[in-house]
Amino acid sequence: xxxxxxxxxxxxxxxxxxxxxxxxxxxxxxxxxxxxxxxxxxxxxxxxxxxxxxxxxxxxxxxxxxxxxxxxxxxxxxxxxxxxxxxxxxxxxxxxxxxxxxxxxxxxxxxxxxxxxxxxxxxxxxxxxxxxxxxxxxxxxxxxxxxxxxxxxxxxxxxxxxxxxxxxxxxxxxxxxxxxxxxxxxxxxxxxxxxxxxxxxxxxxxxxxxxxxxxxxxxxxxxxxxxxxxxxxxxxxxxxxxxxxxxxxxxxxxxxxxxxxxxxxxxxxxxxxxxxxxxxxxxxxxxxxxxxxxxxxxxxxxxxxxxxxxxxxxxxxxxxxxxxxxxxxxxxxxxxxxxxxxxxxxxxxxxxxxxxxxxxxxxxxxxxxxxxxxxxxxxxxxxxxxxx
Ligand code: TYM
Numbered sequence: 001x002x003x004x005x006x007x008x009x010x011x012x013x014x015x016x017x018x019x020x021x022x023x024x025x026x027x028x029x030x031x032x033x034x035x036x037x038x039x040x041x042x043x044x045x046x047x048x049x050x051x052x053x054x055x056x057x058x059x060x061x062x063x064x065x066x067x068x069x070x071x072x073x074x075x076x077x078x079x080x081x082x083x084x085x086x087x088x089x090x091x092x093x094x095x096x097x098x099x100x101x102x103x104x105x106x107x108x109x110x111x112x113x114x115x116x117x118x119x120x121x122x123x124x125x126x127x128x129x130x131x132x133x134x135x136x137x138x139x140x141x142x143x144x145x146x147x148x149x150x151x152x153x154x155x156x157x158x159x160x161x162x163x164x165x166x167x168x169x170x171x172x173x174x175x176x177x178x179x180x181x182x183x184x185x186x187x188x189x190x191x192x193x194x195x196x197x198x199x200x201x202x203x204x205x206x207x208x209x210x211x212x213x214x215x216x217x218x219x220x221x222x223x224x225x226x227x228x229x230x231x232x233x234x235x236x237x238x239x240x241x242x243x244x245x246x247x248x249x250x251x252x253x254x255x256x257x258x259x260x261x262x263x264x265x266x267x268x269x270x271x272x273x274x275x276x277x278x279x280x281x282x283x284x285x286x287x288x289x290x291x292x293x294x295x296x297x298x299x300x301x302x303x304x305x306x307x308x309x310x311x312x313x314x315x316x317x318x319x320x321x322x323x324x325x326x327x328x329x330x331x332x333x334x335x336x337x338x339x340x341x342x343x344x345x346x347x348x349x350x351x352x353x354x355x356x357x358x359x360x361x362x363x364x365x366x367x368x369x370x371x372x373x374x375x376x377x378x379x380x381x382x383x384x385x386x387x388x
Contacts, residue, residue, distance in 0.1 A: 009186060010234050011124070013261060013271040018317060021059055021233075021260060028236050030060045030258065037065055044072045047107050051329045052100050052259065060233060060258040062243065067255040070226050071108065076387035077226035078215065079104055080205045080254070082115035083143060085135040086125055087274035089282040090142040092359070093232070093262035095366075096326060100259070101230045102147040111215070111385040112148060114155040115205050116140065119162075123194040129159070137376070142283055144371040144379060154214055155379045158201050164213065164382070165204040172200040175245045184237050202235075203242045206254040213382050220387070226252050233258040234271070262326055265297040268317050283367065287360045294320060294356050301341070301348035312344040313351075320348075320355035328358045 006015035008024060025032055033056075038049045041064075052058045067077060081101045083094065090098070105112050116139065118132045140155050162169070178196060182188060187196050204210045208217060208225040215225065229239060236258060243253040261271035265279040272280045281293055300318030302308035315321040315338045328334060337354065340346035371379075 008234055010237060011186070013234055013273075015269045018268045019261065024233055025060050028060075028233070028240065030062050030233075030236065030256065033059055033061050033064070033257075037061070040065060040068055044068045045107050050100060050103050051331070052096070052326070054331060055325050055334070056260075057096065057326055058100060058230070058257050058259045060256075062239070062256040063253065064228075064255055064257060067226055067228055075224060075226070076110075076215075076220050077108075077228055077255075078110055078208070078211075078387070079108075079112045079228045079230065080115070081112070081230055082117060082202070082205075083139055084117040084120045085132055085139045086121045086127070087277070087282070088135055088138050089284045090139060091272055091274055091280040091282050092323070092327075093272035093280070094142075095146060095283070096259050096262055097230050097232060098143055098146040100257075102149075104228070104230060105149055105152060106147075110152070110387060112153045113205055113211060113214075114143060114148075114153065115202065116155060116157040117198075117202065119158040119194070119201060120198055123192060123198055133157070140376055140379070141371055144375060145283075145366050145369045147369070148379075150371075150375050150379050152385055153379050154211070154382075154385060157380075162201070165201070165210040168204040168207050168210050169200045171249055172203050172245065173197060175248060176200070176241065180241075184241055199238055199241060202238045203245075206239070206242045206246070207249065207251045214385050216384065216386065223250050223252060225387075227254040228257065229254050230257045231259070232261055232271070234261070263298075263319055263322050265293055265319055267298040267319065268322065281359065283363060285363070287363075290359055290363065291356050294323070294352050294359065297352070299348045299352070301351075302344075305347060308347060309344045313341045313346075313348065315341050318348075318351065320351045323355045324351075324358055327362050328354075 006019060033053065038053060041049055070077060079101055081097055101112060116136045118136050121127055121132050122129050136157055181196055181199060206227045208215055208222045239254055239256055246253045264270045264272050264276060274280060281290055297319040300315055301313035302311055321341060324337060325334060337346060341351050
């Protein structure tokens with residue numbers, strides 16, 4: 001990696017400084033979420049944009065305006081997101097798309113499908129399927145704690161649901177060459193053949209006919225159903241590819257809402273990741289563990305307090321500030337924290353203490369809303385879900 005170069009793929013996120021999101025928007029060919037789009041959202045839904053939209057955490061999109069027009073005409077859509085079960089517990093970064101998806105579901109009152117890619121983690125990690133299945137079950141419980149409406153949510157594990165998507169998977173596989181797949185994801189001759197064919201599994205849920213027993217497709221033509229995908233921007237390559245092949249399969253292109261990454265506790269050059277557990281906060285971490293981790297996290301302040309008071313700090317590289325930006329739902333207070341930290345009026349210890357308090361209280365609420373075994377089972381049942 002040369003200076004200022006960054007890598008953002010579903011398998012790696014790294015940069016030698018902060019992730020340059022403007023560059024990503026240019027390189028990936030997506031669009032910035034701007035005030036005009038947010039005003040349109042409010043006009044059509046009657047809802048104030050979520051704090052993640054107001055704070056620019058969800059910062060980029062593909063065709064969200066088209067989806068809003070489609071919805072305004074009373075036409076059907078569903079929301080699709082997912083999780084690859086590679087750890088027992090979700091970390092705070094995973095909560096970003098999940099909390100946002102649950103909020104979108106409340107706003108639009110539409111079905112949500114959540115793909116659990118147990119196959120992906122088997123193919124890409126040194127894990128046994130039996131371990132992955134245990135993690136998947138725990139992950140589903142965490143996902144439901146994000147506030148989904150169980151009656152409008154379908155969660156499925158690929159190894160169990162594949163038969164229902166398989167015809168679409170085949171149609172997709174036939175339209176993507178190995179060269180194109182390798183170019184998009186960085187696979188090569190040493191990749192196992194499961195890895196190369198996996199993208200078709202993540203693409204298939206973008207098409208309504210993958211849920212023929214769930215959606216009522218007798219009243220609606222599948223090609224009139226749109227699909228909205230909230231995710232962090234690392235997942236975009238799958239959906240760029242989907243948008244290329246969708247017209248050839250006579251489907252609408254999926255619509256994307258992309259979030260930034262919650263950074264690793266080690267610094268803003270990479271995302272919080274389950275593969276670096278020391279620098280990630282998991283939803284089961286005790287208050288003491290959270291405090292310890294945040295206290296050790298990368299600071300944007302000066303080493304010595306007197307220097308900090310004189311020179312101020314850089315909130316944009318301060319991990320505590322990033323945590324607050326995502327989890328402190330108070331625009332005014334955030335602005336004040338940014339100003340005080342940048343001017344040296346708020347110390348590194350003070351901003352860390354605030355981040356501690358905010359995360360501890362968020363996790364307390366989160367862990368108090370665990371789903372029952374019946375709800376976990378219900379959400380995985382193949383059953384009808386209406387678009388409205
Ligand atoms: P996975 O399990 O790596 O991540 C699940 C979701 O969390 C997002 N994410 C983050 N967001 C913000 N900050 C972070 N530090 C962070 N780390 C992860 C991911 O972008 C993702 O949205 N292959 C996928 C599972 C999947 C999927 C999907 C995701 C299947 N179908 C459709 C999104 C949409 C995966 O392994 O995600």
